[in-house]
Amino acid sequence: MCGIAGIISPYDRNVALNKMLELQKHRGPDNTGNYADKGYACLGHNRLSIVDLSTAANQPFLDNSGRYHLVFNGEIYNYKELKAEIGSKYTFRTNSDTEVLLASFIVYGKKCLEKLNGMFSFAIWDAEEKSLFAARDRFGVKPFYYSETPEEFYFASEIKSITAVLGNNEPSLKVWANYFAYGSYGLPDETFYKDIFQLPAGHFLTFMDGNMKIERWYDFVxxxxxxxxxxxxxxxxxxxxxxxxxxxxxxxxxxxxxxxxxxxxxxxxxxxxxxxxxxxxxxxxxxxxxxxxxxxxxxxxxxxxxxxxxxxxxxxxxxxxxxxxxxxxxxxxxxxxxxxxxxxxxxxxxxxxxxxxxxxxxxxxxxxxxxxxxxxxxxxxxxxxxxxxxxxxxxxxxCLSDDLMQYxxxxxxxxxxxxxxxxxxxxxxxxxxxxxxxxxxxxxxxxxxxxxxxxxxxxxxxxxxxxxxxxxxxxxxxxxxxxxxxxxxxxxxxxxYAPKRPLQTPQREWLGDDLSSWVEEQLNRLTEGRYAGWFDLDEVYREWEKYKEGERQSSFHIWQWISLSTL
CATH class of the missing domain: 3.40.50.620 (HUPs)
Structure with a gap:
């Protein structure tokens, strides 16, 4: 399991790529690698070594022809079976699932996705066609975030890696409003940021000549x-x-x-x-x-x-x-x-x-x-x-303002x-x-x-x-x-036959008692910060007083406000 990042751009973006990789280094402390196709793209990888611990399996991983460059986050659990199926159609030089994934793409094209049993998000740069192919596993176990500007395309395993180089972390008012009003965390392509999106689970993405296309590859129904x-x-x-x-x-x-x-x-x-x-x-x-x-x-x-x-x-x-x-x-x-x-x-x-x-x-x-x-x-x-x-x-x-509720x-x-x-x-x-x-x-x-x-x-x-x-x-x-x-x-x-018990902690009690001073600090940060206009602050504090006095059937609304104050 690792971190991936990349920028498709006509400019030299290696400095920005290195910044992206540094911000998600915790995802892969064993090796950091990058590749640049000057004037077209740069790809980077943070490696956590799990299968084939040798340096030969480091990424970005290059195929034998020198045409394809892969950055991959996840595990292909059936890689041994796939390797045997591919056989002599590809000459393997490592024992890694990474190479099996790239070989599967080379041999089967996008149909390789249907053969994979695993958790994954990956991107493959075709240095000949100057195109990107990226995909995400069936249920979205591994993340793939992306953003576009008029001239560039960015992707990474974590949102911070993109916002840090774009300098843009504007909130998605719709997603935040739905989070507070209905408890929703966004639809499969959304994030809490206006210009950052995620590749939905079970979909693949192609990017070529400035044009992006997203298609579903996994039809669960x-x-x-x-x-x-x-x-x-x-x-x-x-x-x-x-x-x-x-x-x-x-x-x-x-x-x-x-x-x-x-x-x-x-x-x-x-x-x-x-x-x-x-x-x-x-x-x-x-x-x-x-x-x-x-x-x-x-x-x-x-x-x-x-x-x-x-x-x-x-x-x-x-x-x-x-x-x-x-x-x-x-x-x-x-x-x-x-x-x-x-x-x-x-x-x-x-x-x-x-x-x-x-x-x-x-x-x-x-x-x-x-x-x-x-x-x-x-x-x-x-x-x-x-x-x-x-x-x-x-x-x-x-507790929400009319300005936010309209979204x-x-x-x-x-x-x-x-x-x-x-x-x-x-x-x-x-x-x-x-x-x-x-x-x-x-x-x-x-x-x-x-x-x-x-x-x-x-x-x-x-x-x-x-x-x-x-x-x-x-x-x-x-x-x-x-x-x-x-x-x-x-x-x-x-x-x-034990009854189902929600996995819980004393969150309700701790927030209202032991941590009440800390909660009030977070609420004060909220009222003094950039998002104060999202709330009817009198109602927020009224709910907080009721909570302290014992109205604690749920603590989710308190946690929601803390969540915003700590971001």
Whole structure:
């Protein structure tokens, strides 16, 4: 996992490129490389060495003919199989997945994307045609940001790398307004910045002679509809387990040590059980975070699982005294609003893993979206928050000024399926929950120069589970029914059928009590800063007073205001 950057320009932009690379050096501290095609383009790369640790695999990577130059962020998990398939059509000189990716492009063209099982964003400069080809993985695990000026095209793995050289960080009023009014983090091509965009997941981009074109290469809906669904529950369970084991096996391909993150839920428990089938458990270290607050901590559930498996466990504690410093630090890595104290706590896991020289971690992201794990899938189709009951709205529109509210427009999401459940799952997978979780987690893992892999987001798994009938997903009050039936064969039954618990910290209590002085400092920064005109400040402070007095059904609005003040 690495960082990529590039500028397509008729000018010498090497100084600007080096600045971009320096700003995202945490993504790849092992090597920094660049390439220039004078008068046309320059490409750069920050390398975190995971597969083929030799310098021969450094990037930008040049093919044997000298025509193609690749910068690549991510991992191609099935690179060994692809290498065997390509065979004598390309002469390999390294053992890296990087070279397999470039060879696949040379042999298959853009069709190579359909053959890749991995997480990736990459760009290939064709020095003969003077053209750029760039692509992003199916679910957008790895980032690709870009911006255009009349004469130039910029791309990078992080927003800051682009804004720093363009000198332009104007906010997108629409995205910010929707964030405050509806909790949206933007559509697949949007960022919180007016002139910075992201290549949507499952799309590729071409740029030639000043013209950019973006096309979809991954059609999730079509793939799901092609799947032959059986009503044989045991057969379906068996097929899914086979895919799952293969996905985990592929994600253990690394030339560095691999660990994994665990919470107390059914997804993490399944990951733990299957990881130990694949590798000797005494070699695989597990990581979890806690805060010391029994109302929220999942440590007892985690410890129960670890007692069964005897994996070494690192317990990483988040202290309230750390919040002020860490929120500022993580905000600088995220570039956009992030998910509050749970993200801060999660970031400490990667920090500890790096200290332990474990550079690759697996986690259980993606099961709820493919197996309908959220309670609102069976009830409230407009909800997006697990466990939310009928209390006062999480979002405080009345605290926004009329000037900002005029830009707010609640997003309408596509509904490509013929039933409500799959449409909700589709929304969460491509527009709401998964995109923002992947962004949060990519930034905090990369902040500590570690790689995060999500075996449950293997596209084969997601498509297969998504296609299954509703009664395999929800049975009575039980969500993720088939998955729980599968898990109970591998872990204690009280874990496999434990209710879903949102991954939480005492954010509500800490903000209103221990950190109230800090919160007020952030609100004062807001009222005195460039964005004060976005708010009805009297209403903001009125809500804050109510919060301190105990009206704390949700802390999201408080965190939203802090998010803006720390950027």
């Amino acid at each position: 079509e793939n799901v509809n092609k799947i032959q669904v059986s009503d044989d529950f045991e057969k379906t369970k068996s097929e899914y387990l086979k895919l799952l084991k293969d996905s985990i096996s592929l994600r253990f391909r690394a030339d560095v040590e691999v660990g994994f993150n665990i919470s107390g839920g059914v997804d993490s428990s399944l990951l733990l059980a299957l990881v130990n089938q694949y590798e000797k458990k005494e070699k695989i270290r597990a990581y979890t975070f806690y805060t010391g607050d029994e109302r929220y901590d999942e440590l007892p559930w985690v410890q129960k699982m670890i007692n069964e498996t005897q994996n070494p466990l690192s317990k990483v504690r988040l202290e309230v005294e750390e919040i002020e410093e860490l929120s500022e630090k993580i905000s600088s890595f995220q570039d956009e609003p992030f998910g509050g104290f749970p993200t801060i706590a999660y970031s400490k896991i990667f920090q500890q893993a790096r200290k332990d020289n474990i550079l690759v971690l697996l986690d259980g992201q993606g099961m709820d979206e493919q197996w309908a794990g959220y309670d609102y899938y069976a009830g409230n189709p407009t909800a997006t928050i697990q466990g939310q009951k009928g209390y006062t709205s999480t979002f405080k529109k009345h 707010a427009e609640k997003s309408e999401y596509p509904e490509p399926f013929d039933n409500q459940l799959q449409n909700l799952q589709y929304r969460d997978l491509f527009y709401t929950k998964i995109p923002r979780a992947l962004r949060f987690n990519d930034r905090i893992s990369m902040a500590h120069s570690t790689e995060l892999r999500e075996p449950f987001l293997d596209y084969r798994l997601v498509e297969f589970a998504f296609a299954q009938p509703e009664h395999f997903k929800i049975k009575g009050n039980v969500h993720k029914y088939l998955l729980r039936e599968l898990v109970k064969e591998l872990v204690p039954s009280d874990i496999s």
